[in-house]
Amino acid sequence: MTAVHCHQLTKEFGTGATRTPVxxxxxxxxxxxxxxxxxGPSGCGKTTLLSVITxxxxxxxxxxxxxxxxxxxxxxxxxxxxxxxxxGFVFQQYNLLPSLTxxxxxxxxxxxxxxPYARAVARAREVLGRLEMTHRxxxxxxxxxxxxxxxxAIARALVHDPxxxxxxxxxxxxxxxxxxxxxxxxxxxxxxxxxxxxxxxxDNRIFPFAHVITHMEDGRITHxxxxxxxxx
Amino acid sequence: xxxxxxxxxxxxxxxxxxxxxxxxxxAFLISHQASIFSSLMxxxxxxxMDVVDADVWVMDPRTQNFDEVKPxxxxxxxxxxxxxxxxxxERFFKNNARAKxxxxxxxxxxLLGVDDATLVGAPRRMVLGDIESLRDxxxxxxxxxxxxxxxxxxxxxxxxxxxxxxxxxxxTGICEASAPFQTLPVVFARYSLAVNYVGRERNSLxxxxxxxRPGISPVELSRRIEAETGLTALPQGAWGWRTILYYIxxxxxxxxxxxxxxxxxxxxxxxxxxxxxIFTIENLKQFAxxxxxxxxxxxxxxxxxxxxxxxxxxxCAFGVAMAAAFFLATKDISHLRGFIxxxxxxxxxxxxxAAIVAAASLLSVRKLRRxxxxxxxxx
Ligand SMILES: Nc1ncnc2c1ncn2[C@@H]1O[C@H](COP(=O)(O)OP(=O)(O)OP(=O)(O)O)[C@@H](O)[C@H]1O
Ligand SMILES: [Mg+2]
Numbered sequence: 001m002t003a004v005h006c007h008q009l010t011k012e013f014g015t016g017a018t019r020t021p022v023x024x025x026x027x028x029x030x031x032x033x034x035x036x037x038x039x040g041p042s043g044c045g046k047t048t049l050l051s052v053i054t055x056x057x058x059x060x061x062x063x064x065x066x067x068x069x070x071x072x073x074x075x076x077x078x079x080x081x082x083x084x085x086x087x088g089f090v091f092q093q094y095n096l097l098p099s100l101t102x103x104x105x106x107x108x109x110x111x112x113x114x115x116p117y118a119r120a121v122a123r124a125r126e127v128l129g130r131l132e133m134t135h136r137x138x139x140x141x142x143x144x145x146x147x148x149x150x151x152x153a154i155a156r157a158l159v160h161d162p163x164x165x166x167x168x169x170x171x172x173x174x175x176x177x178x179x180x181x182x183x184x185x186x187x188x189x190x191x192x193x194x195x196x197x198x199x200x201x202x203d204n205r206i207f208p209f210a211h212v213i214t215h216m217e218d219g220r221i222t223h224x225x226x227x228x229x230x231x232x
Numbered sequence: 233x234x235x236x237x238x239x240x241x242x243x244x245x246x247x248x249x250x251x252x253x254x255x256x257x258x259a260f261l262i263s264h265q266a267s268i269f270s271s272l273m274x275x276x277x278x279x280x281m282d283v284v285d286a287d288v289w290v291m292d293p294r295t296q297n298f299d300e301v302k303p304x305x306x307x308x309x310x311x312x313x314x315x316x317x318x319x320x321x322e323r324f325f326k327n328n329a330r331a332k333x334x335x336x337x338x339x340x341x342x343l344l345g346v347d348d349a350t351l352v353g354a355p356r357r358m359v360l361g362d363i364e365s366l367r368d369x370x371x372x373x374x375x376x377x378x379x380x381x382x383x384x385x386x387x388x389x390x391x392x393x394x395x396x397x398x399x400x401x402x403x404t405g406i407c408e409a410s411a412p413f414q415t416l417p418v419v420f421a422r423y424s425l426a427v428n429y430v431g432r433e434r435n436s437l438x439x440x441x442x443x444x445r446p447g448i449s450p451v452e453l454s455r456r457i458e459a460e461t462g463l464t465a466l467p468q469g470a471w472g473w474r475t476i477l478y479y480i481x482x483x484x485x486x487x488x489x490x491x492x493x494x495x496x497x498x499x500x501x502x503x504x505x506x507x508x509x510i511f512t513i514e515n516l517k518q519f520a521x522x523x524x525x526x527x528x529x530x531x532x533x534x535x536x537x538x539x540x541x542x543x544x545x546x547x548c549a550f551g552v553a554m555a556a557a558f559f560l561a562t563k564d565i566s567h568l569r570g571f572i573x574x575x576x577x578x579x580x581x582x583x584x585x586a587a588i589v590a591a592a593s594l595l596s597v598r599k600l601r602r603x604x605x606x607x608x609x610x611x
Contacts, residue, residue: 056609081528
């Protein structure tokens, strides 16, 4: 099933003399049940593409459909509700709330959707368990290592069972060994027949986890390759 | 998300306490200064409010406040008595005099003269002695605070002699009087004696106190007296307000207190607003992440307003508690007695603090509403 569909998608920043085209006609399909990686040199537009797909930035032209919705045409509140229910985010810098425990942090998407505290935290603990974080569920981010923090962030991204998981450089802040371990857990926890996982990365050590790798350069997709041996 | 908002607020102890402190400081200054102002203004009416026998005060139209009395001719009394609906009307004398204690201490005093026969307008709350003793030769009643000024450290005792404008007077009773504006001692005497102390002038009748027949309201009685005599007649409350408005309109007191309250409001708003804004800025990435994850602007606004409300509530509670503690601690200090925290001021302080924290959070709310969630992807 296709989770994300982009057609002739463009994005420009600025107007007039400062106009910079960043995405120059992207055609892309992301399928469920697989991990898709988006790779390419710095500044080629990967983050911008993620932002447009998730509705955080408006496109300039072309079409984007996420789970069958044209997110750009929704009102801001409907857009927010759409993201709240259907998208999970993992950021390079974790972006956990320092005042909350790991379990509470992981429960934030449920809080945002009005799930009562006890139920939300119980569900968050369950997901943390799948990421082997049960023993640190009551720690605060400052008491956790980078890899542990990223695992909390992954739990947060999965706690509401989203149909699309978006990860921007999830291992860039981690050392090779930890990055590999985190990626392993991410793959195990996130892969599901009705979920698409889109990972933007520079980190070629995690390429083996991908089912599909899409290469970008200067705002265009150059080519895609399918991983023929079963991903790790 | 309310839970998340509160955890975020409590996480940074230093800023949290700073916010509470700045709001508490503003609440304290506002309620404290406004209370002192209102109590000070109320004090200008102390001797009016202490008279409980009469419905209506009658005076020369040129008398604007209790401290500056334009005397009327003595036939004013008869004119008031002849007004339809007046049950009774009696003379009331008010002037300033000098009192000297045997020890040499001397003070200006408020000298009040009550009708020789009826003693209408005499104090009701006696600490020692009896109102009837006013009928004795040279008898005066002195208020307790005044007694303590003239005989510091000495036990309350009757029969002491003082000089009023160089004439002998005997303290035959000690009474309670509400603190006057200038905290002068209050002396009561028979009308005839009081006039003698001050020395005869052409006119000495400062006020006529009148009581209406049953069923005639003070307002109606005042209207009738004014219509028939051309004098000014006011119910007790209205006369008090006239005196207060005179002080508000003709002294710098309200301006000075007003400036302090304004400064408290401005400093409270700026300091708490700035701290709150810094707090928001420091959490901007987290807020952006929340936005990316689908938390709406409306919800973020409510989170910030909740944080502001908590700060406002705790800060204001501390501030007014400090003000209340001040007035409790000083209520027995002679020159600070009668300074109280009125419920109206309490309510007004809460309203102002609500406005302050709302204004303080405005900048933060605006910042968050305009925040681009896409920044969460930036390193
Ligand atoms: N808000 C913006 N305004 C103007 N230009 C922008 C903006 N955001 C990104 N750009 C530009 O768009 C281009 C693509 O940026 P983007 O962040 O998408 O690259 P990237 O592929 O994610 O790079 P990296 O691998 O370093 O994260 C860059 O040249 C960047 O300077
Ligand atoms: Mg990037």
